[in-house]
Amino acid sequence: MPIMMEKLYDALxxxxxxxxxxxxxxxxxxxFENRIAKIESDLMLLKWMVGFNLAISAAILLKIFL
Numbered sequence: 001m002p003i004m005m006e007k008l009y010d011a012l013x014x015x016x017x018x019x020x021x022x023x024x025x026x027x028x029x030x031x032f033e034n035r036i037a038k039i040e041s042d043l044m045l046l047k048w049m050v051g052f053n054l055a056i057s058a059a060i061l062l063k064i065f066l
Contacts (some may be wrong), residue, residue, distance in 0.1 A: 003030045 004026035012022035
């Protein structure tokens with residue numbers, strides 16, 4: 001059984017959306033949320049990598065010129 005957003009499903013059902021369409025929309029929204037979470041974690045890793053690279057570059061420049 002695929003993961004779905006229960007609150008979205010309940011809201012769609014309260015709005016008289018057919019059950020199969022409400023379930024499909026809730027499952028699709030849950031998969032979209034999972035993709036966004038993965039992108040956010042990848043972005044955090046990239047931020048750390050850029051910060052580390054800047055720190056090492058600054059240390060090398062200081063070592064060369066001082």
